[in-house]
Amino acid sequence: MNRSRMISLGATAGLAALALTACAGGGSSSDSGDIALTLTDTMSESSAPIYDEIYQACAAEIGVTVTSNHVAGSGLIATVLQQASSKTLPDVLMLDNPDVQQIAASGALSPLADHGITGNGFPEGVLSAGTYEGDLYGIAPIVNSLGLFYNADLLAEAGIEPPTTWDELSAAAAALTAEGRYGIAFSAANSFEGTWQFLPFLWSNGADEDDLTSDEAAGALAFVDSLVADGSASASVVGWSQNDVNDQFIAGKAAMMINGPWNMPSLTAAEGLNFDSVPIPVPNAGDDVVAPLGGETFTIPQTGDKDRMAAAGKLVACVVKGENQLTMATRRGAVPSDSAMAEQAATENPLVAAFAETVQTARSRTALLGEDWPAAATQIYTAVQLALTDKSTPEEAWAQAAG
């Protein structure tokens, strides 16, 4: 290999390393089995070791070897499509739950029932998130959702109780807004993250994604819009990702935020931050909070090799077992899918409790529209952006965002 080739390869590898974070994880330490499985997941550098430990333990248990490959979540679908067209899909593939239907519809995945995975003990919402046309294709060992995080010191100082209704949320956010600090932060970005963050308001108000021009949808949008209009939230929310929101909260520039349990490790590590979380406030006292269900599922692609697919099935069945759920959930900041395990996690860690409650009733994003979800998701964040930037009224935004 000549020198310039080496250099360009080195440069490519350097770029890839940025995206792929810690590829070295898997590796086959024991050559006990004849079957060597490949697995692709979307774990970050900090989460990968937790998962690799579980993969290796499970592989040893069922007598195979497994090599894991960690890719960035944002680039996963592109990778999957590439592998699908070149017939090089891994034996086990992690997919974010709203993507499962899309990929299952293409015929790339095998029904998990073929491998004896039925999802017994998993809540309805978790199963429906991995189901396409009646068959279970993806199973999520741990799930998450959204909640309201608050800076306990700031609320105590102002003598405010954590809000439970929209009115209380408005009042609290306005009262907590001060020089250099907003009452609340959330993401209303023009991406699926923005959609995901708006869903608890949309759904809790009784609106559905198959009828977005309803009064309920307009009402939900009017409420979120009012938070920005009265200055309780920054106008910059239209550009913030959830990570940005978390940064604002940690920096003390927001007294409350809408975010998910995966931030708990970074929030706990933040010095001098005294935080807690409650379920997202609902329109009126007594309403049920309906939040979106998040979490990555494990799927088994159609690779054509029966033995390997069977082994992959055993591996997935082992990885999603109760005790593994508990390990992943506590170390990554999530709720175990299994209801019994979720209860145990909630008692062990009070921070998980608020989310354990929410995920029991959380809704899957693709349950209603299936493959058509991405189009609706685009319409939702577009409408939110139109309203929040005053390009349109909340009533007109939905119609304007269509198509």
Next chain:
Amino acid sequence: MSTTVAVDPATGDLSPQGARKRARRRESTAQWLFLAPALVYVIVFFGYPVGKNFVMAFQDYSTRTFFTGEAPWVGFDNYVEVFSSNIFGMTVTNTVLFTVGSIIGQFGIGLAFALFFKRKFPLNNVMRSMLLLPWLLPVIASTSVWKWILDQDSGVLNQVLQALNLTSSPIPWLADPDIALVSVVLVNVWLGIPFNVTLLYSGLQDIPEELYEAASLDGATGLKAFRHITWPSLRPVVNVVLVLGVIYTLKVLDIILGLTRGGPANSTQTLATDSYHRSFQEFSFGTGAAVSNILIVVSLVFALIYLRVNRRAVDE
């Protein structure tokens, strides 16, 4: 390659005519062999993708296609969907404003810098090479920094403006749909200045000093010298810079994705970002290809202009 062999070993033909014919044939074979690598390269890396993209725009090319290989033919449906979408008019307007705004800014400032650096003064070379900095930084890194600079609440730009009392309330550079496009253009201007300065500066170097000396004897200095000597002599370079600038700017994707992702409320969505969004967010590769074909045609028009302009520049 040997050119001394003029004898056909098979026939032993030694006639000068036969030898000449064979030599010519051999020469044309050699010409094609020299061309072959370039031709193969162009066909594989330019012809195939463009052709594939052209065909894709007539297909229902979705995630399913990648696994099954089936992409049903839908005729002009994708184009109809693109042209009738709510945001198409906006993306075209944004693309034009973004391109025109960027080119005017880049070229104007670039020309001013080039003229400035033509003078001889200490540290000229150092400062001129510093000017290349935006070019050397990875675009994603510099857009991240710009995003931070332009932040409404804690961005350094607003803090400076407020400290100087130039504005009373912080300006929502990237959060207001009416301002976001201007901000994106400003960043792209910053990024494009090195390209303009470099080409225009080297163009200025080619203008003979004697012209200015002769003109100054006739009393033409300063603005007059610029109008009657610099500008006419620089015209060929200017044409090339402008046309290339348009082609580069039309397809800008990374700067917009890094700063606003096309938002807020699609106010910075251009044809390039819309195509990206359709293909890689919604996985509607057919409509994405349709949008990028529109972009390719527009770029092609400017590429042809470039070729014409370039030929004229060479002829001159």
